[in-house]
Amino acid sequence: MTIRGDLLIHGGNVIDPGRDFSGKADVLIQGNRIVDVPQGETVEAEKVIDATGYLVLPGLIDYHTHVFYSGTAIGVHPDSALLPQxxxxxxxxxxxxxxNFDSFIKTVVNHSQVRIFAHLHASPAGLATLTRCLEPVDPKMFDLESMRSLFEKYDRQLVGLKIRQSREIVGEWGLAPLEATVQMADKLGSKVRVVVHTTNPPGAVEDLVSLLRSGDVFTHVYQGKGNNILTNDGKKVCKAIQDARSRGVLFDTADGRGHYAFSVARAALANGFEPDIISTDLVRGSLFERSVFGLPLIMSKYLSLGISLQNVIKACTSTPASLIGMNGKIGTLASNAYADIAVFQLKEMPLLLQDVFGEVITCSQVFVPRMTVVNGRVVYRSLEF
Ligand SMILES: [Zn+2]
Structure with missing residues (x-):
């Protein structure tokens, strides 16, 4: 029997951690879905793209971005910033x-080819006040009833709450903003996750992480400002962090320009403490800059720090897909998933990366984006491919 489709990506090295698959394979698309090609079947497609020698991956999921370009100073334009990556x-x-969440949906989310999901900031204006002044976090201002109506109205796109717990943001409030955010998430429903920003936290990391529930996300896991996830000697991951992982708390890199330290990442990885999620924390000032650039560069960084190719890709595909309730629909090339695909060249190329503490590492292999498909349509392709 011949299986027909619209687009065939032929002969690439497919890595699809969601199905535990890795190997040379064809990917066939019909309409906006992936079509299963059983071994030995012949395939015919309107258009065939030869991907021999390239990596063919599920479209990447960047779990920590800022894309509200019409309403914040830090937001990047999602289609132009992300599709080429x-x-x-x-x-x-x-x-x-x-x-301002309604405005975010109406001016950005509804007009983007990139699929956009969001965590609602517990602080009422989100990050609209950045970069001149930090967001206010007096828990009395958090508005549960307005949150509830937004979660009902946008139940597909809204997947959780966000709070930032840096000393310079929370001041005398200490951990109260996080405590209030977790309580509100509990009231909003069982699937509402809390993502907490953890640079320079007030007090011990142990106290902060003890507030997180199974399914919540500790973000900027390898940050090095103030207290971090390591024991005082900087050699081991502290017990409270290990315990949090055992009870289902997840850990995201969200590197940003300064939210990681190679010393912390190296010590944690030496202890086998890999991130669940690899993401960028991309903002306008770091897009296409060496500090962040985009998700492929952050992936290259963790590959060179020793995380396996399979695990790096998993942390940007199937894991974040399951966190936003899209398991099997995106972040995988399984049959009937949305046809979101990313083709990369894994290029041997020395690239120096520096953290804000002055430490430099050299990446030897870099993910270079060659083609992106969203919903079955080619939305980016490099001329060389
Ligand atoms: Zn961020």
Whole structure:
């Protein structure tokens, strides 16, 4: 029997951690879906693209981005910033709060080819006040009723709450903003996750992480400002963090320009403490800059720090897909999934990367984006491919 489709990506090295698959394979698309090609069947397609020698991956999911470009100073334009990097889904982490979330949906989410999901900032105006002044976090201002109506109205796109717990943001409030955010998430429903920003936290990391529930996300896991996830001697991951992982708390890199330290990442990885999620924390000032550039560069960084190719890809595909309730629909090349695909060249190329503490590492292999497909349509392709 011959199986027909619209687009065939032929002969690439497919890595699809969601199905535990890795090997040379064809990927066939019909309409906006992936079509299963059983071994030994012949395939015919309107258009065939030869991907021999290239990596063919599920479209990448960047779990920590800021894409509210029309309403914040830090937001990037999702289609122009992400599609050329193989990123087909973005989760916006708290750019908008209850006062401006409608505007985010109407001006950005509804007009983007990138699939956009979001965590609502507990602070009412989200990150609209950045970069001149930090968001206010007095828990009395958090508006549960407005949150509830937004979660009902946008139940597909809104997947959780966001709060930032840095000393310079929370001041005398200490851990109270996080405590209030977790309580509100509990009231909003069982699937509402809390993502917490953890640079320079007030007090011990142990106290902060003890507030997180199974399914919540500790973001900027390898950050090095103030207290971090390591024991005082900087050699081991502290017990409270290990315990949090055992009870289902997840850990995201969200590197940003300064939210990681190679010393912390190296010590954690030496202890086998890999991130669940690899993401960028991309903002306008770091897009296409060496500090972040985009998700493929962050993936290259973790590959060179020793995480396996399979695990790096899993942390940007099937894991974040399951966190936003899209398991099997995106972040995989399984039959009937949305046809979101990213083709990369894994190029041998020395690239120096520096953290804000001055430490430099050299990446030897870099993910270079060559083609991106969203919903069955080619939305980016490099001329060389
Ligand atoms: Zn962020």
């Amino acid at each position: 193989g990123v087909t889904t973005a989760i916006d982490q708290g750019s908008a709060g209850v006062t």
